[in-house]
Amino acid sequence: MGRVKQELKELIVSTGVEMIKTGITVGTWGNISYRDPETDYMYISPSGMDYMKVKTDHVVVMDLDLNIIEGEAEPSIEKHMHVAVYKARPDAHAVIHTHPTFSTVFGVAGLPLPAVSEDFVQIVGEEIAIASPYALPGTPELGEVAVKGLGKNGAVLLPGHGALIAAANMPMALKISTVLEKNAQIYLYAKLLGNGIRLFSREEIDAMQNFAKNHYGKKNQELV
Ligand SMILES: [Zn+2]
Numbered sequence: 001m002g003r004v005k006q007e008l009k010e011l012i013v014s015t016g017v018e019m020i021k022t023g024i025t026v027g028t029w030g031n032i033s034y035r036d037p038e039t040d041y042m043y044i045s046p047s048g049m050d051y052m053k054v055k056t057d058h059v060v061v062m063d064l065d066l067n068i069i070e071g072e073a074e075p076s077i078e079k080h081m082h083v084a085v086y087k088a089r090p091d092a093h094a095v096i097h098t099h100p101t102f103s104t105v106f107g108v109a110g111l112p113l114p115a116v117s118e119d120f121v122q123i124v125g126e127e128i129a130i131a132s133p134y135a136l137p138g139t140p141e142l143g144e145v146a147v148k149g150l151g152k153n154g155a156v157l158l159p160g161h162g163a164l165i166a167a168a169n170m171p172m173a174l175k176i177s178t179v180l181e182k183n184a185q186i187y188l189y190a191k192l193l194g195n196g197i198r199l200f201s202r203e204e205i206d207a208m209q210n211f212a213k214n215h216y217g218k219k220n221q222e223l224v
Helices: 006-021 079-088 101-109 118-123 140-150 170-193 202-214 218-223
Strands: 031-035 042-044 060-062 068-070 094-098 155-158 162-167
Touching: 006 031, 006 042, 006 094, 006 170, 031 079, 042 079, 079 094, 079 140, 079 162, 094 170, 101 155, 101 162, 101 170, 118 170, 118 202, 140 155, 140 162, 155 170, 162 170
Parallel strands: none
Antiparallel strands: 031 042, 031 094, 042 060, 060 068, 094 162, 155 162
């Protein structure tokens, strides 16, 4: 049996606080998990608890067959969805599910969310798909449709529900979560102005993604 790590429980707790602070989810909704690359154990937030009151003892440690390794609390009801992502995406180690207001509008309207801001293009992609068909929360079916909609991307919209974000690490998952919501808000406000929406060309998207991958902050990252 692999070692359970206190620092990864702390990561779940601090990410929950961050999620509330940045306003990307409301109340006790949404959930967070991290897969330890060493043991493949999933550290997941507890079900229905105030993020500001969650302590490391409430974080549940499970294997990818959903057997509990450690923890007394009830794990998030979306554990099926988190595990489904980890099984389909070996590159993903952090999964965040949010209930954001503006991004959810697109899932409700049945419209994929196009990229209208540069940060979105750089770290999320050209467009975010909608998982389909609708599946009830907490069901293994939701995990299946979410993974299908996610594909190789960093995010997918869950119709009438929220968003699912997958990334290589927790800071990137949080960044995608906030940029996704910001992009949705910008798009909707621009629509209200009624003067049309400027979408990026294929060339602009390729150039921005290439820049983000190879140049942006690279020198500074090497200094850390
Ligand atoms: Zn949810």
